[in-house]
Amino acid sequence: MKAVYALYQDGHSAQQAVSRLHAAGVNDRDITIQSAQPMEDFKFGHRDKATWMWWIACGGALIGMSSALGLAWLTEMSWPINVGGLPIFAWWPNLIITFELTMLGAILATVITLVMTARLGRGSDIYDAEVSDGKILVGVVNPSESALAGLEAALTAPAGAQLKKI
Amino acid sequence: MTPSHSQINSDLLRPLLKTSWKFYAIVAVLGAIVVAALLSWFSQMFFGFGISGIRWPIYWAFYVTSFVFWIGISHAGTLISAILRLVDAGWRRPVTRCAEVITVFALMIGALFPIIHLGRPWLAFWLFPYPSERLIWPNFRSPLVWDFFAINTYLTGSVLFLFLPMIPDFAVVRDKSTGLRRRIYTLLALGWRGTPKQWHRLESAMAIMAIAIVPVAVSVHTIVSFDFSMAPVPMWQSTIFGPYFVAGAIFSGIAGLLIAMAVLRRVLHLEQYLHPIHFENLGKLLLVMALLWGYFVFNERLVTYYGNEPSEMAVFWRTQRESFAPLYWTMVIGNFVLPLVLMGIKRFRTITGCVIASFGVVVGMWLERFLIIVPSLGHKYLPYSYGIYRPQPVEIIIAGATFAAMTLLYVLFVKIVPIISIWELKAGDHQPPPDAHPAAEARRLGEQH
Numbered sequence: 178m179k180a181v182y183a184l185y186q187d188g189h190s191a192q193q194a195v196s197r198l199h200a201a202g203v204n205d206r207d208i209t210i211q212s213a214q215p216m217e218d219f220k221f222g223h224r225d226k227a228t229w230m231w232w233i234a235c236g237g238a239l240i241g242m243s244s245a246l247g248l249a250w251l252t253e254m255s256w257p258i259n260v261g262g263l264p265i266f267a268w269w270p271n272l273i274i275t276f277e278l279t280m281l282g283a284i285l286a287t288v289i290t291l292v293m294t295a296r297l298g299r300g301s302d303i304y305d306a307e308v309s310d311g312k313i314l315v316g317v318v319n320p321s322e323s324a325l326a327g328l329e330a331a332l333t334a335p336a337g338a339q340l341k342k343i
Numbered sequence: 344m345t346p347s348h349s350q351i352n353s354d355l356l357r358p359l360l361k362t363s364w365k366f367y368a369i370v371a372v373l374g375a376i377v378v379a380a381l382l383s384w385f386s387q388m389f390f391g392f393g394i395s396g397i398r399w400p401i402y403w404a405f406y407v408t409s410f411v412f413w414i415g416i417s418h419a420g421t422l423i424s425a426i427l428r429l430v431d432a433g434w435r436r437p438v439t440r441c442a443e444v445i446t447v448f449a450l451m452i453g454a455l456f457p458i459i460h461l462g463r464p465w466l467a468f469w470l471f472p473y474p475s476e477r478l479i480w481p482n483f484r485s486p487l488v489w490d491f492f493a494i495n496t497y498l499t500g501s502v503l504f505l506f507l508p509m510i511p512d513f514a515v516v517r518d519k520s521t522g523l524r525r526r527i528y529t530l531l532a533l534g535w536r537g538t539p540k541q542w543h544r545l546e547s548a549m550a551i552m553a554i555a556i557v558p559v560a561v562s563v564h565t566i567v568s569f570d571f572s573m574a575p576v577p578m579w580q581s582t583i584f585g586p587y588f589v590a591g592a593i594f595s596g597i598a599g600l601l602i603a604m605a606v607l608r609r610v611l612h613l614e615q616y617l618h619p620i621h622f623e624n625l626g627k628l629l630l631v632m633a634l635l636w637g638y639f640v641f642n643e644r645l646v647t648y649y650g651n652e653p654s655e656m657a658v659f660w661r662t663q664r665e666s667f668a669p670l671y672w673t674m675v676i677g678n679f680v681l682p683l684v685l686m687g688i689k690r691f692r693t694i695t696g697c698v699i700a701s702f703g704v705v706v707g708m709w710l711e712r713f714l715i716i717v718p719s720l721g722h723k724y725l726p727y728s729y730g731i732y733r734p735q736p737v738e739i740i741i742a743g744a745t746f747a748a749m750t751l752l753y754v755l756f757v758k759i760v761p762i763i764s765i766w767e768l769k770a771g772d773h774q775p776p777p778d779a780h781p782a783a784e785a786r787r788l789g790e791q792h
Contacts (some may be wrong), residue, residue: 193581224539230547
């Protein structure tokens with residue numbers, strides 16, 4: 178069997194199922210949860226919250242800023258035109274280009290981090306189209322045969338659970 | 344009554360999954376207008392600028408007016424949406440995507456005008472920062488090059504800001520469709536499953552982008568204002584042009600958003616999602632921006648009048664009581680009097696009132712851009728540089744057709760993407776557990792206006 182999972186109508190039932198799976202000795206990492214919207218009002222909705230995305234965005238901003246300064250420096254020094262003794266590399270006008278590319282760097286770094294860390298484009302082992310209708314999926318991938326009865330009991334304990342196996 | 348998740352899916356996916364003859368009729372009419380504009384543009388390329396009204400000394404006219412106007416309209420979306428996301432305004436949920444789409448399409452249309460204005464658009468690449476065979480690089484001290492960087496950064500950011508929250512909705516469409524449509528939406532959904540990790544990453548990314556996009560949006564219109572204020576032309580070289588342009592952009596953006604929302608509500612039967620309260624809230628914002636706009640105009644006019652510099656006073660009087668006066672006072676009525684009356688009095692702050700005020704603002708803001716450009720260029724410091732401008736059919740067709748182009752792009756977008764963010768709507772509706780954390784409960788209550 179590839180996976181066993183159940184669909185729930187609401188977050189309370191899903192939370193009960195997750196708690197029972199924990200009680201049955203299933204590691205948090207092995208429980209798959211899917212929902213049609215963020216479920217931050219429930220404990221299971223706070224899984225995997227920690228992220229380096231903010232720092233990576235700052236890193237992207239630094240790369241963008243360095244690129245802008247490098248581009249402005251390289252181009253202005255490559256063709257220096259002396260106009261009444263004004264500086265060849267002028268900070269004030271170059272700040273505008275620098276600002277734009279700094280922000281662009283932060284934005285692109287954020288999007289790349291999202292794609293990489295949210296595992297976009299890679300799918301997952303379990304999915305049920307009923308999640309789109311508001312049901313919440315709680316399941317375990319590749320369960321051992323010996324643990325199956327316990328898992329099924331935990332998943333079907335909340336009222337209205339709809340058990341499925343694939 | 345709050346709609347169920349299935350009903351939300353059904354209502355918001357209906358325009359995607361069912362197509363009536365009206366859709367094809369609208370696309371055909373709008374498409375014909377856009378084709379007419381393209382033919383006009385090609386004729387201008389073939390015959391040259393002689394067929395337009397652009398000639399010395401007024402080289403910036405309808406095209407640059409339309410450029411500034413559309414860049415201003417683009418502030419409807421990403422900026423307003425980002426601010427509403429940052430302050431966690433619950434009523435933003437049905438509004439954000441309608442707004443963000445306006446940004447992307449308005450930027451595309453706006454960015455087209457400098458190319459149309461070039462005359463030889465195939466040389467547009469001269470603006471790009473690359474080393475040419477003549478060893479001349481684009482001048483990074485030119486506001487036009489700043490425009491290139493600012494608009495491209497804003498466009499890239501806005502497209503991503505629009506696309507990221509669409510991913511979970513693409514997953515819904517994927518699950519509800521079949522055949523080729525399913526394969527396309529499977530690709531667009533990027534394997535979205537809705538795990539807690541994916542939701543957290545998406546929300547973090549949206550928060551970072553909202554923070555990044557607000558200063559970028561402000562910078563874009565400030566830099567557009569530099570196109571004018573950096574030039575020694577009467578009534579252009581002003582230190583208030585930056586904030587004046589930004590305020591005007593947000594003002595026209597809100598007006599554009601209100602019109603789009605009213606049309607969507609009516610045509611797509613979204614009465615359950617776009618409530619009168621959304622219009623009322625945006626109407627209040629429109630009122631605030633009308634007052635701010637009036638404040639800036641008062642400042643600009645009073646300081647010029649007290650300065651009494653002859654060349655500036657000539658432009659001042661041309662707009663106040665001479666040849667441009669009808670346009671100037673139409674602008675004042677559209678931008679100030681109309682929104683002040685309709686949005687200031689509660690009983691007029693209805694959907695109809697908002698739409699009437701918004702049309703006034705859209706017309707007024709287009710006239711404002713025109714009145715900044717043409718009267719000043721036609722009456723500079725010395726009499727040899729005086730001139731008049733008469734718009735020709737080619738310019739009128741191209742400038743007018745951009746409204747059809749905007750509507751066409753919007754109609755096509757609504758056909759392929761749910762115009763209201765399905766997951767955000769659901770996130771705003773779900774009930775918390777009885778033992779919810781007090782902070783989470785306070786946030787939920789705050790979200791329900």
